[in-house]
Amino acid sequence: MAWLMAASASSPRSSSASVQPVPPYERPALTKGYLFPPDKKPARLPGFHTCVGSGGQRQTAEWYKENGIEVLYEDPVVAFDGKTQTLKTSSGKILKYGSLIISTGCEASRLPEKIGGKLPGVHYIRDVADADSLVSSLGSAKKVLVIGGGYIGMEVAAAACGWNLDTTIVFPEDHIMPRLFTPSLAKKYEDLYQQNGVKFIKGALIDKLEAGSDGRVSSAVLKDGSVVEADTVVVGIGAKPVVGPFEAVGVNREVGGIEVDSLFRTSVPGIFAIGDVAAFPLKMYNRIARVEHVDHARKSAHHCVETLLTSQTKAYDYLPYFYSRVFEYEGSSRKVWWQFYGDNVGETVEVGNFDPKIATFWIDSDSRLKGVFLESGTSEEFSLLPQLAKSQPIIDKSKLQAAASVEDALEIARSSLQSAASV
Incomplete structure (x- = not known):
């Protein structure tokens, strides 16, 4: 089995061809902690190798060796032959595969x-x-x-x-x-x-x-x-998906990237695509999407490999999630950490004064909560957001608008969630 770029699971006789000289890492750190001044404890490798950010094992070069994964550093794939099931790297090495996972991600515009x-x-x-x-x-x-x-x-x-x-x-x-x-x-x-x-x-x-x-x-x-x-x-x-030599596998012309089904299978048997480069069915919103986010990269990899190893047929059901963390260096007068779940469609209700909290709720014409944004929430409050966005409860917009605080607004949303569960 040959895997391109970063893969989030291991298997005997697997390999990964990479353009970089180091094992895969979680890119969000590059525009956050990595850029801090030297006296403000900047992030550095191996501190953010995959998959530390999600609580997983730190996948260093030694980890790959211990798990039987061959990594070809600074030797990206430059040619692909679906008929012979082979790949050619820049050094001229030929890789034979049984199953192929394309996870080439995006490149900066x-x-x-x-x-x-x-x-x-x-x-x-x-x-x-x-x-x-x-x-x-x-x-x-x-x-x-x-x-x-x-x-x-x-x-x-x-x-x-x-x-x-x-x-x-x-x-x-x-x-x-x-x-x-x-x-x-x-x-x-x-x-x-x-x-x-x-x-x-x-x-x-x-x-x-x-x-x-x-x-x-x-x-x-x-x-x-x-x-x-x-x-x-x-x-x-912005960024654009790195399709590279795999355009013949099938590219989605609307959102870009390699088109896959809900199990991350391409139109070519034995070939899969995951992460930023995959154009997949976003089940809960009934549309094809590409999601450039580390959360989706992790979850799509897991779903794809589970499909390969267990023959599962459960469709990938992803909930869009975005976040940012900035001003977190020592000496900062105000740290920022927001999270958003769902779809930002419909009318909005904003609650809070940004001192430090503020929340925004997106509500459609049927009074259903479609998306929710929260700044500086507690762990418990942040954990409520995906529940709300996934369930899309009917919510009283006038009550939200009258909420005296972010905490009150979230409690109103929580009550709507509970009411929906009891119906």
């Missing part, structure tokens, strides 16, 4: 080279080498420009605050995190970032990045002609 996308001092974050390069730049930086107001942009900007750097974020939308945050919710976080010295340039596009006399990036020219000085630029404008 990049600015074109012709507008300065490859200038020294311009960074993208997808692997440890990228993060190391950025940490090196932050150590001597004076002005940091972050391009993109999504997860990467906001997490990098928060880390830059820990270095006490002049930081600016530029993005084309009206507010940060537009795919999830409501304008009201976004404003709360924008205010917090501004209190930490971060400047926002909204509704703006990059025309080009320019170099100084030393060849290193020195500024960004926006489409409106204005110029933003920066000696370090971090680009966080």
Whole structure:
């Protein structure tokens, strides 16, 4: 059995071909704890190898050897032959497989080279080498420009605050995190970032990045002609699935990635795809989706391998989940940790004053709770969120709107959950 990139289970006679020189690790750390200044206890390997983040074993190089898994480091697959069931790596090695799991993930979207996308001092974050390069730049930086107001942009900007750097974020939308945050919710976080010295340039596009006399990036020219000085630029404008040599297996043209069924089987017998690269049926919302999240990577891997080893036929039933943790370095005046479960569709009800808690509830036209967001909750409160999003109870919107606190609102939601269970 040959597995590509990271796999979340072990099996005799299995192998994994990787583009990196180290065993698989959990990427969220790269834009969070890894970017902390040296005096603020930054995360480092082997501290976040798979699957420590979910309470599993730390899968170091020794772990793979002990479990009979051959890992080919810095030797990615470059060719695939479904008829002969073989793979060819960049070194020329031929791998024969019985079952193949494609878990090639995503790669960072990049600015074109012709507008300065490859200038020294311009960074993208997808692997440890990228993060190391950025940490090196932050150590001597004076002005940091972050391009993109999504997860990467906001997490990098928060880390830059820990270095006490002049930081600016530029993005084309009206507010940060537009795919999830409501304008009201976004404003709360924008205010917090501004209190930490971060400047926002909204509704703006990059025309080009320019170099100084030393060849290193020195500024960004926006489409409106204005110029933003920066000696370090971090680009966080999204990611795209790495289909690589496997396009012939079957690509979904709407969401990208390799199309699979509810057991992660592709259209080719014996070939599976998991994690970010998999376009799978999102059962609870009846649509095909790709989910770029470590939680889905773990769970899809487990489901796929269980299918392989036990012939299970239970459909994968994933509940969308997103989170962020920032400003967690020593000396921070305010740490941020939010979680979201479900689907952000319908009308919203916002409860709380962000001191420190705030919650947002998404309710559809049938008064069903579709999604819920919570900042700075307790463990018990966070554990309630997936129950609510999964059950989608009918909830009294007027009661939520009248709630005096986040705690009261969550209790109203909990009661709706209990009422639904008793019907």
